[in-house]
Amino acid sequence: EDQVTQSPEALRLQEGESSSLNCSYTVSGLRGLFWYRQDPGKGPEFLFTLYSAGEEKEKERLKATLTKKESFLHITAPKPEDSATYLCAVQEQRGANNLFFGTGTRLTVIP
Amino acid sequence: NAGVTQTPKFQVLKTGQSMTLQCAQDMNHEYMSWYRQDPGMGLRLIHYSVGAGITDQGEVPNGYNVSRSTTEDFPLRLLSAAPSQTSVYFCASSYTGIKRGELFFGEGSRLTVL
Numbered sequence: 544e545d546q547v548t549q550s551p552e553a554l555r556l557q558e559g560e561s562s563s564l565n566c567s568y569t570v571s572g573l574r575g576l577f578w579y580r581q582d583p584g585k586g587p588e589f590l591f592t593l594y595s596a597g598e599e600k601e602k603e604r605l606k607a608t609l610t611k612k613e614s615f616l617h618i619t620a621p622k623p624e625d626s627a628t629y630l631c632a633v634q635e636q637r638g639a640n641n642l643f644f645g646t647g648t649r650l651t652v653i654p
Numbered sequence: 655n656a657g658v659t660q661t662p663k664f665q666v667l668k669t670g671q672s673m674t675l676q677c678a679q680d681m682n683h684e685y686m687s688w689y690r691q692d693p694g695m696g697l698r699l700i701h702y703s704v705g706a707g708i709t710d711q712g713e714v715p716n717g718y719n720v721s722r723s724t725t726e727d728f729p730l731r732l733l734s735a736a737p738s739q740t741s742v743y744f745c746a747s748s749y750t751g752i753k754r755g756e757l758f759f760g761e762g763s764r765l766t767v768l
């Protein structure tokens with residue numbers, strides 16, 4: 544059973560066209576939810592940590608939010624340099640040494 | 655700061671050969687881990703270590719060995735390579751405690767097993 548599901552798989556936006564990426568999760572007890580950005584041929588780069596429902600984090604054009612069942616990564620007025628794959632991962636209260644990653648959303652921002 | 659350094663970046667092996675992927679970090683992180691990334695699948699944990707001399711298995715440990723003799727280094731050994739081990743391998747490190755999930759990744763090692 545998948546613990547982390549991301550949607551959509553791919554998203555194409557015009558520059559300036561805001562949208563949201565979804566990460567739904569099923570874990571018995573959430574220790575933390577993490578967003579990463581991955582550029583082609585590179586390792587993932589950490590963006591945000593969310594610990595509890597209702598929490599929000601922002602960085603430039605990105606804002607991450609968390610509910611009890613899902614997280615959203617909102618992208619406001621994206622630029623071409625925001626093009627990347629965005630990965631979501633969850634860490635359970637038990638077995639905290641492992642992160643369970645989703646398959647990612649591949650975002651393309653067209654100038 | 656170099657961060658997390660992985661070598662080699664690319665490797666081609668024949669079935670049955672063995673090799674070691676190297677990983678070093680210069681951030682004094684106690685936690686180090688190896689993930690593999692395959693198309694259509696999320697990153698999956700192979701092995702991890704919470705400190706020198708301590709290692710443990712992740713989700714997909716079969717066919718791989720690790721050791722941690724120093725804080726800085728965490729090599730991954732493929733004992734007898736199989737085509738199913740064709741993948742991109744990432745080493746990652748982090749602080750312990752509440753920030754364990756904030757991983758710093760290397761740039762990856764792309765392995766092809768023929």
